[in-house]
Amino acid sequence: MMDTEHLGTHISKQFNADLENLREEVLAMGGIVEEQITLALDAFTNNDSDIADKVIANEKMVNAKEMKIDEACTKVLAKRQPAAGDLRLIVTILKTITDLERMGDEAEKVARMAKAIANKEMAVANVKLHYGALLHLGNHVKKMLHDALDAFARMDVESAVNVAKLDNQADEEYNAISRQLITYMMEEPRRISEVLDFMWSARALERIGDHANNICEYVVYLVQGEDVRHKSWDEMQRLAKDE
Amino acid sequence: MMDTEHLGTHISKQFNADLENLREEVLAMGGIVEEQITLALDAFTNNDSDIADKVIANEKMVNAKEMKIDEACTKVLAKRQPAAGDLRLIVTILKTITDLERMGDEAEKVARMAKAIANKEMAVANVKLHYGALLHLGNHVKKMLHDALDAFARMDVESAVNVAKLDNQADEEYNAISRQLITYMMEEPRRISEVLDFMWSARALERIGDHANNICEYVVYLVQGEDVRHKSWDEMQRLAKDE
Numbered sequence: 001m002m003d004t005e006h007l008g009t010h011i012s013k014q015f016n017a018d019l020e021n022l023r024e025e026v027l028a029m030g031g032i033v034e035e036q037i038t039l040a041l042d043a044f045t046n047n048d049s050d051i052a053d054k055v056i057a058n059e060k061m062v063n064a065k066e067m068k069i070d071e072a073c074t075k076v077l078a079k080r081q082p083a084a085g086d087l088r089l090i091v092t093i094l095k096t097i098t099d100l101e102r103m104g105d106e107a108e109k110v111a112r113m114a115k116a117i118a119n120k121e122m123a124v125a126n127v128k129l130h131y132g133a134l135l136h137l138g139n140h141v142k143k144m145l146h147d148a149l150d151a152f153a154r155m156d157v158e159s160a161v162n163v164a165k166l167d168n169q170a171d172e173e174y175n176a177i178s179r180q181l182i183t184y185m186m187e188e189p190r191r192i193s194e195v196l197d198f199m200w201s202a203r204a205l206e207r208i209g210d211h212a213n214n215i216c217e218y219v220v221y222l223v224q225g226e227d228v229r230h231k232s233w234d235e236m237q238r239l240a241k242d243e
Numbered sequence: 244m245m246d247t248e249h250l251g252t253h254i255s256k257q258f259n260a261d262l263e264n265l266r267e268e269v270l271a272m273g274g275i276v277e278e279q280i281t282l283a284l285d286a287f288t289n290n291d292s293d294i295a296d297k298v299i300a301n302e303k304m305v306n307a308k309e310m311k312i313d314e315a316c317t318k319v320l321a322k323r324q325p326a327a328g329d330l331r332l333i334v335t336i337l338k339t340i341t342d343l344e345r346m347g348d349e350a351e352k353v354a355r356m357a358k359a360i361a362n363k364e365m366a367v368a369n370v371k372l373h374y375g376a377l378l379h380l381g382n383h384v385k386k387m388l389h390d391a392l393d394a395f396a397r398m399d400v401e402s403a404v405n406v407a408k409l410d411n412q413a414d415e416e417y418n419a420i421s422r423q424l425i426t427y428m429m430e431e432p433r434r435i436s437e438v439l440d441f442m443w444s445a446r447a448l449e450r451i452g453d454h455a456n457n458i459c460e461y462v463v464y465l466v467q468g469e470d471v472r473h474k475s476w477d478e479m480q481r482l483a484k485d486e
Contacts, residue, residue, distance in 0.1 A: 084321065094334065189428065192425055193425050196425065
């Protein structure tokens, strides 16, 4: 067997091209997920079942993308046998695409809820008062995903840590929506089932924020070689200042 | 650079020992998570804040275990540069421990809800009527995790596919609990907030089942080299019959 790993710069360039290709694929997958979130929110605010169906159909694309990148990572690992930083980059990619795929699942859930609500033709006038809050949360977590992808693309620890801060805000927004909906359910017990659909959507959005946060933690781990996944936000901020 | 991969059986034995060690660590981590689920359910059924606190404290152990295995996998990848099946095993381990860690998070959520309910000293007589259903779901997903770890340990596709079947049952159990709780909330709107705590716990348990299912899908992927993560249950069953 010929040892192709040591043929010099050409191979090294090819390897860099492999890594660059993987990174671009991750960003492309992230772009699809962003679009899915946008469409799911559209379906919600416009009571549009067709848009919801589109999100549900597109979900297959997200899954296919994950499998494709997963396979490509395994191939690069087998062919290039990377060490140290390159190896960590590939492990980070494997973890990141899992989170992106889960975000896609959550966007699909939001679309399904939007469809359920649109089909019920129910008198949701009061629920609709909360659409603004839901949309705000949705846009907030979409920004988190966007910033997380940006931090990933530029390997920027400070941006990554800022996303963790945004996640705290997302949690607060979710809690506020949740409290409002509980109050509304108490006033209109017959609407509980429909309001819960609404609440699941808010929770799905909040989880998208969590996944964006996970990606940022991988970025910090990758850049600093220190595992921050289970450190507090304060510690992460300290790490960001130290670099 | 010396090609240490081809020095013969001694190196190969060391590599096997590394892989065996990783597998044992995963099973040990799985065992801790099983114990966490057991304790969280105990805290719930006995209204015991102390047990809930124990689960919350133990969560750090689960996280530490994940980081340790993650690090060990990266080291083995760098040192042994495995190919083909061995490489896929390590990628499977990296994914599996992510799911185990998330299960630990869900068990912690159940413990926190148990604590919230225990501390509220509320008149939850009617909610308690549903404890049996929650406990049943909890034991069901605990069995799923146990079987998933078993399928992982023995690399047994048929067992893995059986867990997917159990997951359908878990989803049904969760839906039944959810419907009952909605009915109860409609009858007792003042209890909505507390009943939602209960509902989140049921959902956390249902998600533990989903994660067990994920692990089984990785096992099938590993053994058959075919990605079943986004195939339907019917297709998975067909695959199990084909082997």
